[in-house]
Amino acid sequence: MAPAAIFVAVFTYYPMIAGSQMAFRHWDLNDLTDTSWVGLDNFHRVFSDPNWGTVLGNTGAWVIGSIVPQLVIGFALALWLRRRFRFRGVYQALIFFPWAISGFLIGILFRWMFNSEFGVVNDLLQKAGLIDQPVAWLADPHKAMIAVLIANIWYGVTFFAIMILAALQSVPDELYEAAALDGAGKARTLFQITIPYIRVTLVLTVLLRVIWIFNFPDLIFGMTGGGPNNQTHIVTTWMIKITQQGDYGKASALGLLVVAGLLLFTVFFLLATREKREVRS
């Protein structure tokens, strides 16, 4: 136990706490002569930045636009994978591949596919007759956001599929048999037996994924770098940009907001889902 705690304390918590104090100082790589305490000034600069509203909105779109399709498609996949069929093992291994790839590289991969001139996406859409001429996917803020979301859905569905599939396998057959005897339809069985039974897995998976997706700048960083014109920045990619500009004070303030926001979200999410969890067990 002790070595684990020491490693995490020294290389994760210590730098985080040391980094946090920068949030209350003037700390700019372009001017290191002055590192005085400035109170909440860095936070004020975050909130008054013209990009703040956009970044916050994008972060919400990024998290919700990723998690909902990932959950729904992952759930469907899990339900359909529950039946045995030939090559099911191979199928599972194949759809697992996106998980082996770094978010940054996935960003680059999709950046190439969404390339406006030589991208395969435009080519396929034109062949299918859905568009007449190439679309500049990554140059238009709305389309760029859709493109990064598609990439993230590609990456994240598998995780849900696997977690839910494993949980589904723990639902006793007798429950389904009883439901069938009662004449319950498919939808009723799903909502009144399957979902309540695997609730704990669903709650924990969604919680963990929301935290990860929120704190996952890699894909956007590789795909659009937050562009065009800052329009696909989420909080964490924006934080990278500010760090790269040398303004560590402002970036650390943003980092603290991320940790605080996620902690608050976790507490509320667990409270909101708690009561029903206890009823089941």
Add this chain to the structure above:
Amino acid sequence: MIGKETAVGRAVRIVFLVLWLAFTVFPLYWIAITSLKAPGDIFSFPLAYWPEHFSLENYSELFNKADFGTYLTNSLIVATVAGAVATAISMLSAYVLARFEFRTKSALLTAALVTQMIPAFIALGPLYLLMTDLKLVDNRLGLILVYIAVCIPFCTVMLRGFFENIPDALEEAAMIDGLSRFAALFRVLLPVMRPGIVAAFIFNFVNCWNELFLSVTLMNSDANKTTPTALNGFISSFNIDWGSMSAAAVFTILPTMVLFAFASRHIVQGLTSGAVKG
């Protein structure tokens, strides 16, 4: 087990599964095909879904010009050592968390969850200064130490789930037979735990292999760079060399994909039992 499937339901299921498979595999196919085109053919119309001639030029370029072999070796060393050490440490702490009750237990588990919420960038500055003091900047050992710390929290929670699935009686019987707690752990529990340990190691390996921001910050000389750092170097210039980039992508993806393919069942088991119990 589950009710009878109607013909329509079956058709819907098969169509969905096939479409999803195509969507999953196509980007990987596309990057592989791109990497095998002659550099000039990458930018020719119409796009070739199956090129007329294949070429290894992008690959030779990558290894001759960019010294990609060194980056791959560095990544391999760092990910293997960090993954293995983190797995070993996590295993011991997971054992303690699964088998003993103590006062700081829930605080430790909360601390593990909170690490997942910390954006890498808030810790980078102080981490860089710390590593400077320890003389570990631009040093593979330094990156290994940091990666171990990054891997431990999730890996511990994952392995704890595994331990909790194994009945206490197993070690108790061994201890009644005269083995110490440690001997019982190593001789009786570990063999049973093997799938979980394999899964945890692969998971750690892949995370370290793919990590970008810490490696970009801590490794700056060409001799010490890891592959993600090198990839980042490819795009930071104004024009992306898509030929070399696609070849580099294939080489970066392939090792982890092979690992996942061989161990996907273990990983599935490891992820699920860990997170469900966590």
